[in-house]
Amino acid sequence: MLPIVDHAQGVFVYDNEDREYLDGCSGAVNVNIGHAVPEIVSRMHEQIDRISFAYRTQFRSQPLLDLAGRLAELAPGDLNQAQFSNSGSEAVEAALRLVTLVNARAHRPFKCVVLSEEPSYHGMTTGALAASGHPLRRQGLQSLLANQVTVARVRSSTEGLRASAEDWEDAINEIGPANLAAVIIEPVGGASSGAVPAPLDALRRLRELADEHRFLLIADEVMTGLGRTGRWFGCDHAGIVPDLMVLGKGLSGGYVAIAALLVSDRVAAALDAPVGQMLFGHTMAGAPLAAATSLAVVDYLVEHDIPRRAARAGEHLRPLLDALCRRHPLVTEVRGTGLQLALGLHTDPDRFPGISLDLTDAARDQGLLLYPAGVTPATESVLVTPPLTISERESDELALRLDRALTSLVPSAPAGDVRELLATSG
Numbered sequence: 001m002l003p004i005v006d007h008a009q010g011v012f013v014y015d016n017e018d019r020e021y022l023d024g025c026s027g028a029v030n031v032n033i034g035h036a037v038p039e040i041v042s043r044m045h046e047q048i049d050r051i052s053f054a055y056r057t058q059f060r061s062q063p064l065l066d067l068a069g070r071l072a073e074l075a076p077g078d079l080n081q082a083q084f085s086n087s088g089s090e091a092v093e094a095a096l097r098l099v100t101l102v103n104a105r106a107h108r109p110f111k112c113v114v115l116s117e118e119p120s121y122h123g124m125t126t127g128a129l130a131a132s133g134h135p136l137r138r139q140g141l142q143s144l145l146a147n148q149v150t151v152a153r154v155r156s157s158t159e160g161l162r163a164s165a166e167d168w169e170d171a172i173n174e175i176g177p178a179n180l181a182a183v184i185i186e187p188v189g190g191a192s193s194g195a196v197p198a199p200l201d202a203l204r205r206l207r208e209l210a211d212e213h214r215f216l217l218i219a220d221e222v223m224t225g226l227g228r229t230g231r232w233f234g235c236d237h238a239g240i241v242p243d244l245m246v247l248g249k250g251l252s253g254g255y256v257a258i259a260a261l262l263v264s265d266r267v268a269a270a271l272d273a274p275v276g277q278m279l280f281g282h283t284m285a286g287a288p289l290a291a292a293t294s295l296a297v298v299d300y301l302v303e304h305d306i307p308r309r310a311a312r313a314g315e316h317l318r319p320l321l322d323a324l325c326r327r328h329p330l331v332t333e334v335r336g337t338g339l340q341l342a343l344g345l346h347t348d349p350d351r352f353p354g355i356s357l358d359l360t361d362a363a364r365d366q367g368l369l370l371y372p373a374g375v376t377p378a379t380e381s382v383l384v385t386p387p388l389t390i391s392e393r394e395s396d397e398l399a400l401r402l403d404r405a406l407t408s409l410v411p412s413a414p415a416g417d418v419r420e421l422l423a424t425s426g
């Protein structure tokens with residue numbers, strides 16, 4: 001049975017029996033600046049005292065206007081228009097709706113295929129799930145998902161877990177570029193592949209192909225956005241600007257429910273109404289409390305130079321994970337970018353998902369939270385994605401608890417402490 005949570009501070013969470021858990025996965029990879037940060041909590045209180053909710057057809061709100069402006073400044077290129085919702089799934093859904101409307105307005109109904117990758121995860125609402133290359137979560141839902149969105153999926157044609165530039169190009173040619181409305185991609189995989197980065201040349205080639213064949217490139221940065229990979233956005237590693245970008249998770253740091261779809265000026269110009277006023281809304285979307293909280297989080301990310309801190313924290317943590325990989329035969333590899341990291345695991349194909357769940361349970365017993373990932377035995381893994389604010393000492397402690405968890409699963413593995421790991425990591 002799961003423990004009952006009581007409170008949290010920084011990278012530590014406590015249950016109602018006062019047991020401590022180091023948050024090695026930032027909740028669901030969203031608590032990016034840690035728990036109970038005083039600057040955020042006080043700005044939330046200020047906003048609650050003022051007004052929590054006002055409906056978007058009746059009022060604009062200053063925090064939401066400021067947040068939209070802030071995101072436009074931070075996002076690359078001309079991603080200057082924002083549309084807000086409550087979850088990453090809803091924001092992906094909005095992206096799919098927007099792509100469809102652009103083509104409807106241009107009288108191109110045939111341009112309706114959305115191409116995504118297997119593995120990928122874009123959300124649990126029906127459109128987003130239909131677009132997801134996640135067989136596990138789609139299981140049993142085929143009748144619900146059929147006709148949600150016309151999806152084709154590209155797979156790696158080699159041993160690699162992510163599609164190459166050639167794989168994408170072949171898939172696009174097969175669909176017929178004239179029929180392609182959009183490609184949706186995770187710059188670094190999350191819960192689907194277990195933090196496998198897309199090849200940078202594949203991202204660059206997709207940008208070229210999108211320009212050539214006039215389809216839209218949607219970057220799903222729900223997990224990678226706002227610092228997680230050591231840069232502001234996952235796309236920054238490839239130096240590309242997508243036409244639409246989806247943000248969630250780190251946008252609120254887990255303090256409220258908020259997500260955003262950013263749209264380029266060029267795409268926005270092809271619509272009948274300003275992006276923020278499209279008929280996409282949900283009751284609570286972008287309400288003043290959510291907006292003020294998200295603005296406080298984004299201010300914190302800027303003021304504390306969090307993407308750069310994440311890159312440095314990743315440089316400290318990764319050699320520790322590499323050492324664990326050498327020490328524990330259960331671990332096949334360490335992968336990821338910045339602080340979006342994962343351990344690939346040896347899987348029993350007859351029992352999937354298995355070992356990732358066992359390791360998550362064993363880690364919890366050692367006071368460490370991990371996030372099981374993977375959609376097939378080949379991708380089975382655990383995400384190691386602590387808050388971007390984690391200190392070096394806390395990362396050492398994370399590695400120590402992970403070492404104990406791995407040892408508890410395969411007792412023959414030599415036990416040791418983090419100092420030995422550091423030494424063997426060379």
Ligand SMILES: Cc1ncc(COP(=O)(O)O)c(C=O)c1O
Pocket residue numbers: 086087088089090092121122123124186190191220221222223248249
């Ligand atoms: C890349 C990606 N897209 C979309 C989603 C869906 O976001 P949410 O769970 O907020 O609906 C997730 C959630 O894990 C995600 O990782």
